[in-house]
Structures are given as structure tokens and as C-alpha cells.
Amino acid sequence: MLRREVSTTDEFVKGLWRENPVFVQVLGMCPALAVSNTAINALTMGLATTFVLLMSGCSVSLLRNFIPREARIVSFICIIASFVTAVDYLIQAISLELSRSLGAFIALIVVNCLILGRAEAFASKNAPGRAAIDALGMGAGFTAALLTIGMVREILGSGTLFGLAVLPEAFQTWTVMVLPSGGFFAMAMWLLLVNRLKEREAEAEKRPQEAAS
Amino acid sequence: MNSPAPAQQPSTSAWSMYRAVVGIGTLCAVLIVVVYQTTAARIRDNQARFLALAVAQVLPAAQATVAVALTENGQLGAAAEAPALPLFLGYGADGELVGAVVTAEGMGYQDNIRVLYAYSFERRAIVGFKVLDSKETPGLGDRVEKEPHFLASFEQLDARLAPDGSALLHPIVTVKQGEKTEPWQIDGITGATITSEAIGEILNDSANAWLPVLERDSRSFNTGEVTEAT
Numbered sequence: 001m002l003r004r005e006v007s008t009t010d011e012f013v014k015g016l017w018r019e020n021p022v023f024v025q026v027l028g029m030c031p032a033l034a035v036s037n038t039a040i041n042a043l044t045m046g047l048a049t050t051f052v053l054l055m056s057g058c059s060v061s062l063l064r065n066f067i068p069r070e071a072r073i074v075s076f077i078c079i080i081a082s083f084v085t086a087v088d089y090l091i092q093a094i095s096l097e098l099s100r101s102l103g104a105f106i107a108l109i110v111v112n113c114l115i116l117g118r119a120e121a122f123a124s125k126n127a128p129g130r131a132a133i134d135a136l137g138m139g140a141g142f143t144a145a146l147l148t149i150g151m152v153r154e155i156l157g158s159g160t161l162f163g164l165a166v167l168p169e170a171f172q173t174w175t176v177m178v179l180p181s182g183g184f185f186a187m188a189m190w191l192l193l194v195n196r197l198k199e200r201e202a203e204a205e206k207r208p209q210e211a212a213s
Numbered sequence: 214m215n216s217p218a219p220a221q222q223p224s225t226s227a228w229s230m231y232r233a234v235v236g237i238g239t240l241c242a243v244l245i246v247v248v249y250q251t252t253a254a255r256i257r258d259n260q261a262r263f264l265a266l267a268v269a270q271v272l273p274a275a276q277a278t279v280a281v282a283l284t285e286n287g288q289l290g291a292a293a294e295a296p297a298l299p300l301f302l303g304y305g306a307d308g309e310l311v312g313a314v315v316t317a318e319g320m321g322y323q324d325n326i327r328v329l330y331a332y333s334f335e336r337r338a339i340v341g342f343k344v345l346d347s348k349e350t351p352g353l354g355d356r357v358e359k360e361p362h363f364l365a366s367f368e369q370l371d372a373r374l375a376p377d378g379s380a381l382l383h384p385i386v387t388v389k390q391g392e393k394t395e396p397w398q399i400d401g402i403t404g405a406t407i408t409s410e411a412i413g414e415i416l417n418d419s420a421n422a423w424l425p426v427l428e429r430d431s432r433s434f435n436t437g438e439v440t441e442a443t
Contacts, residue, residue, distance in 0.1 A: 069225065078238060179350070189416045
């Protein structure tokens with residue numbers, strides 16, 4: 001019982017840190033760079049992707065014995081595209097302004113390799129419960145990554161956070177951070193930080209082993 | 214990950230392939246139809262509310278508006294269905310005609326730009342402007358939505374008609390930033406040249422098409438179905 005619980009938590013946490021889709025697997029770069037110009041856009045994109053991940057992960061997992069190997073890609077894409085269309089309508093129903101600011105990127109969740117990747121590598125081989133936890137973990141990791149990029153870009157590029165002014169009027173905003181190149185800058189900074197932290201983590205793990213041997 | 218080589222795979226029957234693909238396709242189609250049906254009303258409401266808010270912003274003097282369109286005989290008549298580019302006449306508190314609000318569309322730098330502008334019959338000028346929908350570059354092209362000196366051009370943009378009433382007396386054009394000398398010119402934006410010029414063209418084309426009709430027919434238009442502005 002205890003072992004089962006640990007592995008469930010592990011399944012969720014791996015998406016947040018050890019196998020973070022953006023900072024470690026470097027998947028789904030297109031939305032991560034394009035829709036992270038404000039925190040609210042990043043959050044919406046992350047949540048929409050999480051929803052599609054969760055729903056398509058569960059569906060693929062439930063249907064995994066019904067889908068023949070040869071027809072799996074077309075089946076996965078069909079399932080993913082349907083949930084993306086549903087999300088597109090839902091966002092339009094919730095807020096038209098939000099839908100306008102995300103533009104074509106909601107529709108492009110279909111081709112986010114993270115979703116097809118999880119369907120192929122995990123959901124099609126595991127039970128629905130584990131697939132759901134994996135999807136939630138990956139989705140949370142993706143959302144967190146987008147949000148950290150989006151927050152840096154919005155604060156420096158517009159002087160606001162979630163639309164609220166956080167920097168003094170006198171601050172000259174860095175317009176470049178809102179432009180596509182700013183996405184690359186912010187992404188590079190975070191990748192640098194995450195990789196450095198991971199390196200230190202690995203060094204810390206290695207040292208006691210060396211001492212023991 | 215450790216999938217066996219394709220040669221060792223037992224071949225799947227065509228039936229199970231059809232079953233999977235057609236079955237999943239049907240399930241997905243049902244899902245999309247259900248979501249569309251449940252959200253369609255909300256989305257229509259959102260769009261109508263967004264448009265009503267924008268109309269009130271560009272023509273604040275209007276207490277009530279009525280949607281109009283060109284009828285088959287080329288006259289202005291009440292709009293039956295919501296057209297792609299809606300057109301409204303605005304009426305003041307005493308029911309007098311204060312202006313018209315026109316939707317116009319044209320190509321920008323990235324994609325079509327859709328704008329709303331208000332025309333004042335009294336001042337014979339464009340007196341309000343708002344971008345409804347654009348996918349212009351954030352930080353550059355999208356400055357046409359918030360740059361103060363650019364938007365100041367639309368507080369009183371000369372749109373008089375030629376004496377024969379068939380077209381604008383002076384075409385509406387966007388000039389370089391700081392070079393606006395005439396009341397029918399739009400003060401452009403450095404860094405958003407293509408987008409601000411596109412706005413000038415959109416307004417010029419739309420004003421040339423609509424203002425002659427509006428000037429000819431609006432005053433005699435029967436205001437039987439004036440709806441309260443929200």
C-alpha cells in the first residue's frame with residue numbers, strides 16, 4: 001500500500017521537476033515561446049494544455065486495447081484534436097478577450113508534441129488512473145514552466161504582473177521581452193538556472209557514493 | 214519503448230482497424246457536437262456584448278442604436294440577419310440622429326484587421342475608432358490599439374464628401390509620424406508603419422463605400438425598431 005502511494009506521488013512529481021516537459025524534455029517549444037508574453041496568457045495556455053493532456057491521456061488509456069498498433073497515431077491525433085476543439089469553444093464561451101489574445105495557439109495544441117508523446121509513451125501502455133496522474137503531473141510542469149517564463153516577460157516587458165502594475169512608472173519597459181526574441185531570452189535564462197540546479201543535485205548525489213566506496 | 218520488430222507483429226485484420234478508426238471518429242464527432250451545442254449560445258452572447266460595448270465606446274453620444282444594412286434595391290434598410298460587417302445608426306436621447314458606427318475590415322501586416330469607427334453627420338468627420346480584431350505583432354503593430362497620438366487623429370478626422378456626394382472630398386491617408394498637416398490625415402506610428410497605413414486604407418475604402426449611402430439615406434430612415442443601447 002505504502003509503495004503504491006509513493007509511486008503515485010512520484011508519477012506526478014516527475015512531470016514537475018525531474019522530467020519537466022519544457023525545461024528538461026524541451027518539448028512544446030512553440031506555445032512555450034509564443035504565448036508566454038503575459039502571465040495570464042501563459043496560465044491559460046498551460047491549463048488548456050493540461051486539460052487536453054488529461055482528457056486525451058484517459059481516453060487513449062481506456063481505448064488502448066481497442067486501438068490496433070497500425071492505427072494508433074491516427075486514433076491519438078483524432079482524440080487529441082477533438083479535445084482541443086472542445087477547449088477552443090470553452091475558452092470562447094468563458095472569455096472572448098482571452099480567446100483573442102491566444103489567437104491560433106489554442107488550435108495548435110493539437111500538434112504539441114508533448115501531448116502525442118505522452119499518449120504514445122505512457123497512456124497507451126498504462127491504466128487510466130496512472131495515465132491521469134502522469135498527465136496531471138506533466139500538465140502542471142508545463143503550466144509552471146510557461147508561467148515562470150510569462151511572469152519574467154510580462155514584468156520586464158510591460159511592467160505588470162497579471163495586468164497589475166508592479167514596477168514604478170519611471171521604469172523603461174523592455175519591449176523586446178514581449179516580442180518573440182524575448183521568449184528565447186527568458187527561456188534561456190530559465191534553462192540555465194534549471195540545468196545548474198540539476199548539476200548541483202547530481203554532484204550532491206555522487207559525493208556520498210564516492211565517500212562510501 | 215522496447216517494441217518488437219514489425220516482422221514479428223501479427224498482422225491486424227482490416228476489420229479491427231476500421232472498427233477502431235470509425236469508432237473513435239464517431240465518438241469524437243459526438244463530443245464536438247455536444248460541446249458546440251452547449252457553448253454556442255454563450256459564445257454568441259459574448260460576441261454581441263463585445264460589439265455592443267465597442268459601439269458604445271466609439272459613439273458615446275448614442276443612447277440607442279439600430280442595425281442597418283443595404284437592401285436589394287441599394288437603399289438603407291433594417292438589417293434582417295447579423296451581417297459579417299455590421300452597420301449601426303446611433304440616436305440621441307431625443308431620438309435625433311447623432312452618428313453611424315461602421316465595421317470595416319482589411320489586410321494588415323499579419324492578418325485581417327477588423328475595426329469599428331463612428332461617423333458624425335453634424336461634424337462630417339470620423340469621431341471614434343476602435344480595433345475589434347487584429348493579430349498584429351505585439352509591441353509593434355498592435356500599438357495602433359493604444360498609441361495616444363495615433364488615436365488622437367480619430368477625435369476629428371475630416372470625412373467630408375465631394376459636392377456630388379459620390380465619394381470622399383479628400384482621401385483618408387496615414388502619413389509619417391509627426392507629419393500630419395491636414396485634418397483628413399492620420400498621424401502614423403514609427404515601428405508600426407504597415408499596420409498604421411493599413412488602417413488608413415481600411416478607413417478610406419470603407420468611408421468611400423458607406424458614407425455616400427449614409428449621407429443619402431440615414432436622415433430619411435424610418436426608426437421604427439430602435440433598440441435600447443446596453
